[in-house]
Amino acid sequence: MLELLDWLDRPSVLHGLHLVGSLTLFVIGLYGLLGKRHLLKILMSLALMELAVNLLFIALATTSGETAPILSDGLTAFTGMADPVPQALILTAIVIGMAVLALGVSLAIRYHRLSASADIRALADAQD
Amino acid sequence: MEFSASPIWFIALPMLAAFSSPLWVRWRVLDQLLLGIPLGLLLLALGLFATVQQAPLIETIVIAPPLGIHLHLDSAALLLVALFCFAVTLVAAFLWHGATETHLRGRQPFVLILLLLAGGNGLVLTGDLFNLYVFLEIAGISAYVLTAVRDDRPALAAGLKYLIIGSVAGVFFLLAVVLIYLQTGQLNMAAVAQAFAEIPPAMQGLIAVLALIGLGIKSELFPFNFWVPDVYRGSDPAITALFSGLLVKAFLFVLVHLAVLIWIDPEIARIWLMTLGALTLMVAELAALRQDEMRRMLAYSSLGQIGLILLAFGFLHESTAAGAFFHLISHTLAKLLLFLVAALLLRRVLSLHLDALTGAGRVYPLTVGLFVVGALCILGLPPLSGFMSKLWILQGFAAAQTFWPIALILVAALIEAGYYFRWIRVLYAPAAASAVTDSKTSKTAPESWATYAPLLLLVGLMLLLGIAPFVIEGALVDAARALLDRDLLIQSVLGVAAQ
Numbered sequence: 001m002l003e004l005l006d007w008l009d010r011p012s013v014l015h016g017l018h019l020v021g022s023l024t025l026f027v028i029g030l031y032g033l034l035g036k037r038h039l040l041k042i043l044m045s046l047a048l049m050e051l052a053v054n055l056l057f058i059a060l061a062t063t064s065g066e067t068a069p070i071l072s073d074g075l076t077a078f079t080g081m082a083d084p085v086p087q088a089l090i091l092t093a094i095v096i097g098m099a100v101l102a103l104g105v106s107l108a109i110r111y112h113r114l115s116a117s118a119d120i121r122a123l124a125d126a127q128d
Numbered sequence: 129m130e131f132s133a134s135p136i137w138f139i140a141l142p143m144l145a146a147f148s149s150p151l152w153v154r155w156r157v158l159d160q161l162l163l164g165i166p167l168g169l170l171l172l173a174l175g176l177f178a179t180v181q182q183a184p185l186i187e188t189i190v191i192a193p194p195l196g197i198h199l200h201l202d203s204a205a206l207l208l209v210a211l212f213c214f215a216v217t218l219v220a221a222f223l224w225h226g227a228t229e230t231h232l233r234g235r236q237p238f239v240l241i242l243l244l245l246a247g248g249n250g251l252v253l254t255g256d257l258f259n260l261y262v263f264l265e266i267a268g269i270s271a272y273v274l275t276a277v278r279d280d281r282p283a284l285a286a287g288l289k290y291l292i293i294g295s296v297a298g299v300f301f302l303l304a305v306v307l308i309y310l311q312t313g314q315l316n317m318a319a320v321a322q323a324f325a326e327i328p329p330a331m332q333g334l335i336a337v338l339a340l341i342g343l344g345i346k347s348e349l350f351p352f353n354f355w356v357p358d359v360y361r362g363s364d365p366a367i368t369a370l371f372s373g374l375l376v377k378a379f380l381f382v383l384v385h386l387a388v389l390i391w392i393d394p395e396i397a398r399i400w401l402m403t404l405g406a407l408t409l410m411v412a413e414l415a416a417l418r419q420d421e422m423r424r425m426l427a428y429s430s431l432g433q434i435g436l437i438l439l440a441f442g443f444l445h446e447s448t449a450a451g452a453f454f455h456l457i458s459h460t461l462a463k464l465l466l467f468l469v470a471a472l473l474l475r476r477v478l479s480l481h482l483d484a485l486t487g488a489g490r491v492y493p494l495t496v497g498l499f500v501v502g503a504l505c506i507l508g509l510p511p512l513s514g515f516m517s518k519l520w521i522l523q524g525f526a527a528a529q530t531f532w533p534i535a536l537i538l539v540a541a542l543i544e545a546g547y548y549f550r551w552i553r554v555l556y557a558p559a560a561a562s563a564v565t566d567s568k569t570s571k572t573a574p575e576s577w578a579t580y581a582p583l584l585l586l587v588g589l590m591l592l593l594g595i596a597p598f599v600i601e602g603a604l605v606d607a608a609r610a611l612l613d614r615d616l617l618i619q620s621v622l623g624v625a626a627q
Contacts, residue, residue, distance in 0.1 A: 049299045057306040096265045111284040123285045
């Protein structure tokens with residue numbers, strides 16, 4: 001059992017698991033985006049895809065044993081810390097993703113109030 | 129560093145002004161600022177041309193020593209920044225005196241238009257991939273809201289559609305950036321350009337495809353541009369003028385810039401870009417033939433011109449790239465004019481459908497006359513700037529002994545002539561008690577001269593550039609050189625020569 005845990009903790013195995021997991025999430029999001037009709041489900045799929053990319057980046061840029069890249073509590077040097085760049089980038093990407101999602105949901109609600117429909121196909125047909 | 133010499137102003141000033149908008153509302157200076165800020169930046173950009181010609185301006189804003197934001201202002205970026213500031217100035221002037229629609233007045237459009245300008249400027253100025261993603265989203269979000277700002281059903285539908293497709297593009301681009309960082313450990317574009325060759329070829333291909341999907345959606349290339357006419361149809365023509373004049377051009381520049389920088393083998397980049405450009409050109413022009421709604425027709429025509437510009441850029445040769453920059457400017461002028469004319473017409477007639485506009489030329493001679501001038505400029509008739517820009521592109525291809533793009537561009541021009549003359553014919557057809565004359569009485573009084581001033585300025589510029597292209601020839605050639613010279617860029621940023 002312990003050997004299995006050790007094996008799982010090796011960076012290559014861990015990264016492989018993270019890679020497979022986040023790519024699965026990405027594909028689920030892509031499926032929802034293409035296959036679903038409800039606007040909120042489509043926005044959720046979008047959020048899922050973004051999440052998958054964020055997860056992929058964070059997981060592959062860190063290896064187990066590294067600490068958060070924050071200088072405090074006696075830590076004064078960047079040793080044994082994770083690379084801070086991916087974390088800063090993903091924090092920004094999360095904020096942007098949330099803003100887009102909030103905007104999308106509020107537009108969807110407005111649209112639903114005006115048209116009593118939340119179907120993406122109605123969106124495509126409502127022309128001229 | 130001198131106060132005026134920093135490229136950061138092109139991004140920071142519109143943002144600062146946008147975020148302090150409550151103050152401007154209280155002081156009642158919104159309209160003045162919306163015109164004044166882009167105008168000031170335009171003057172700054174014009175003043176910088178001589179400086180940038182000597183050496184590109186590079187600004188690094190350091191947050192904490194290893195982390196910083198890097199801006200790169202070379203001749204190509206400066207040309208586009210000046211063009212963007214000009215486009216926003218013009219639309220702001222049009223809105224100030226001309227806009228009667230309440231949703232185009234006040235704080236919302238003020239904030240959004242300035243953020244769109246900041247995003248567009250940031251896209252062409254940034255030298256850092258993640259910053260590029262942030263600016264892509266800033267420009268994107270302001271564009272989504274601007275599309276939906278009218279807050280009725282078609283506008284919301286268009287805004288939602290734009291938001292969904294735009295976010296998908298953002299995710300794909302982010303994934304490409306993430307993979308680049310994981311492979312090279314770099315985000316600075318010049319450093320990435322140096323390190324990219326060492327990535328395994330399969331990964332190179334994956335990154336290129338992901339970035340191409342993301343930027344292809346954003347810059348409206350075939351086959352990722354099915355959504356464009358719906359968005360252009362649903363939003364206001366004055367806003368669409370900015371999308372066609374500013375936003376697409378920014379993304380197109382980013383695409384070409386990244387392709388030049390990152391793809392080591394120019395042959396492969398050339399095949400991809402030229403194929404995409406040629407396909408976009410032909411498909412869009414053929415689709416435009418069948419459009420019966422003015423905004424849709426203009427949207428497809430805009431797509432066609434984007435394809436033409438990419439075709440010329442994609443050849444990755446100085447002579448065609450200079451022509452492509454010229455055509456980019458010329459197309460922005462013409463499409464601004466055409467979309468603003470559509471905005472004027474929409475104010476007086478109920479629909480921009482072909483049938484509803486029969487005989488409009490007899491009722492509104494000046495407005496429709498301006499439409500004809502814009503259409504002729506797109507077609508490339510002398511003495512308008514569209515003629516000179518297309519001629520430059522054709523000359524560039526001819527000088528390089530490559531003839532299939534020439535044939536393609538000429539065929540596309542014929543198709544363009546087909547649909548634009550169809551519209552012109554209908555606009556001047558005798559109106560048999562049509563909807564135009566009926567709706568004239570129901571809608572408002574004639575426009576003042578101030579409404580037409582920006583449009584007449586556009587016509588003046590088209591004539592000037594058509595008759596005297598040498599006015600900007602130096603700037604165009606410099607821009608083409610700066611865009612295509614990969615080594616120079618890497619050297620100026622990193623201080624070392626490329627391998």
